[in-house]
Amino acid sequence: MQNKVFKDYLFITIGILLVAIAVEYLYAPNNLAAGGVTGLAIVINHYIPFASTGTLVLIMNIILFIIAFIFIGGNFGAKTIYASFGLSLIMWIIERFFYPQALTHDLIIAAIFGTFLSAIGMAIVFNANASTGGTDIIAKILNKFFHVDIGKSLSSVDFIVTLLAAITFGLNAGLYALLSVILNGIAIDRVIEGFNTSKQLTIISSKNKEIGQFIMNGLGRGCTFLKGVGGYTGKETFIIYTVVSRAEFIKLREYIKSIDSKAFITVGEAHEVLGEGFKEISNT
Known part of the structure; x- marks a missing residue:
């Protein structure tokens, strides 16, 4: 459990570092206010240049967290608070x-590569079940008091910025900032x-028992046996269904090849898997 927590915070730190680099070396110097609190800080910095972008982000996040605590409660989670204030700190240090x-x-190179870095960083943060606060808080406030959907609220805030x-x-x-906002959402996804x-694999093989044992004992994954009937032969058989990682798939494929070269395998991609051995449902 402690290793999982440490790993999450390590990835969050890497993620906010990438976002900070995108803002400080690509967005801010080119006046690309690509949405969110960081974009708003870039705009405000133009009018009060003695206040750095990192300091403005910190001040706005503090104000937003206080407002959110008062009006929508304090259910943010330690990771989001860490990511939010950690981003401000890293920007200030830079x-x-x-x-x-x-x-x-x-501008186009700055917009593309800024979006690329920022999207990777934000995706890492989101994947650790955190966010950088800011825009999310504004969206939640708009949702509560004006009944605007969260997604539309986020888009509205970015459009205003x-x-x-x-x-x-x-x-x-x-326009380049708007392009960055549009690309950023797509890239993060x-x-x-x-x-x-x-x-995700379905496997038909005469060696289904051996393959099932390898999946459970060799890979540490679960599998399900489904009864089936061959359309051509009319014989009953078992179909194995399992979900594995990319690296595990390679090992499983090589094992099947070594014991049954006539096995029939279909392979598909599952973009999100919840449950035992993967991401816990309670964390989503």
């Missing part, structure tokens, strides 16, 4: 000690799917 400069002044960016930095920067993708 600004205070590393004096970040733009890696590129080409990019509109402010267009007013502050010009239409060109605003794809990255999370990649993290959680498993292989």
Whole structure:
């Protein structure tokens, strides 16, 4: 259990570090306010430059958490609080000690690679059952008091931030920021799917008992035997159904090949698997 907690916080730290790098080296120097609290901080920093982006994110998160505690309760979880304030701290450290400069002044390159880094970082954080607070809190407040769906609330907040960016930095920067927001949502979904993708297999073989034993004892996974009847032979048989990781699939395929070269296997991708041996249902 302690290893799981340590692993989650380690991944959250890596995730917020990637987001901070995207903001400090690609978004902020190019005035790309790509939604969320960090985007709003970039806009505000333009008007009060003596306040760093990291400091503004920290102040806004504190205010939002206080408002949320008062109006919607304090059910955030330690991971979200850690991710939220950890992101602000990392951004402050980068600004205070590393004096970040733009890696590129080409807006489209900054938008694409900023989105790429940010999406990977956010996906890592989300995959550890946390979030960076900020925009999520605003969305929950809008949902509670104005009955706007969470998804629409998030989109509305990001749209308002990019509109402010267009007013502050010009239409060109605003449109690139909007492009980053759109791509970011798509990219986060794809990255999370990649993290959680498993292989689901159905196996028909005369060696079904041996294969079942290998799955349970050799791989430590479960499997289900389904009764079936061959359409051509009319003989009863057992079909094995199992879900394994990519690495386990390779081992299982090689084992089946070694004992029954005539086995029939179908392989599909499962983008999310919940239950014993995978992600716990209670954590979703």
